[in-house]
Amino acid sequence: MTLNPVHDLQCVYRKLLTAMSRPGHIENIQAIGQKINFNINLNGNLTALLMSLLDGEVSFCFISKANKASERQINLLTYAQVKSPQEADYVIIPADCSQADLQQTFSELKIGTLANPHDSATLILNVDKIEQGNQYLLRGPGIKTENSINIHTNIDWCTLREFKTKEFPLGLDFILLDLTGNIICIPRTTLVVRQEDANGLCCCKGW
Numbered sequence: 001m002t003l004n005p006v007h008d009l010q011c012v013y014r015k016l017l018t019a020m021s022r023p024g025h026i027e028n029i030q031a032i033g034q035k036i037n038f039n040i041n042l043n044g045n046l047t048a049l050l051m052s053l054l055d056g057e058v059s060f061c062f063i064s065k066a067n068k069a070s071e072r073q074i075n076l077l078t079y080a081q082v083k084s085p086q087e088a089d090y091v092i093i094p095a096d097c098s099q100a101d102l103q104q105t106f107s108e109l110k111i112g113t114l115a116n117p118h119d120s121a122t123l124i125l126n127v128d129k130i131e132q133g134n135q136y137l138l139r140g141p142g143i144k145t146e147n148s149i150n151i152h153t154n155i156d157w158c159t160l161r162e163f164k165t166k167e168f169p170l171g172l173d174f175i176l177l178d179l180t181g182n183i184i185c186i187p188r189t190t191l192v193v194r195q196e197d198a199n200g201l202c203c204c205k206g207w
Contacts, residue, residue, distance in 0.1 A: 030181025
């Protein structure tokens with residue numbers, strides 16, 4: 001199969017818009033990711049996602065020294081500018097990123113201003129697996145009652161997200177992508193309730 005840069009990337013973008021408008025709803029882009037057959041040192045699903053999102057008017061960065069070569073490859077493919085975590089519009093977190101590195105990066109990410117809350121970063125987090133479940137309950141705009149999902153990752157993204165979204169409308173939008181091409185989106189407007197154990201709930205707030 002050969003990638004159709006117009007049709008396929010528009011398809012990825014439409015799936016992303018659906019996922020963003022329905023937080024916790026799972027979309028899948030693996031069929032398109034498998035069409036990525038050019039020489040690039042990234043998972044095909046992530047490459048397809050980045051090609052649908054990035055262009056010459058936005059900036060991005062990878063939070064991993066091992067992915068610096070990939071930054072150059074994505075820059076050549078999309079013309080998006082590589083910037084620091086403090087400035088980047090899109091920040092990509094690989095699945096093998098350490099909690100310490102991620103925690104440091106989170107403190108630097110832009111969350112917009114009261115005058116321009118949209119001038120914030122979107123975080124693209126690579127995780128091991130996304131599936132329906134009750135590990136996290138999502139509530140808020142775009143959700144009729146609540147959506148429930150499981151996210152398998154070693155990264156405590158939820159606690160870090162709460163830190164960055166406590167002053168709504170400031171905050172971060174999240175795109176989570178797993179190894180099989182499943183995507184979910186969690187905008188800053190979404191309330192995330194984490195199931196700590198059988199006896200209690202811990203909120204990981206949005207607004």
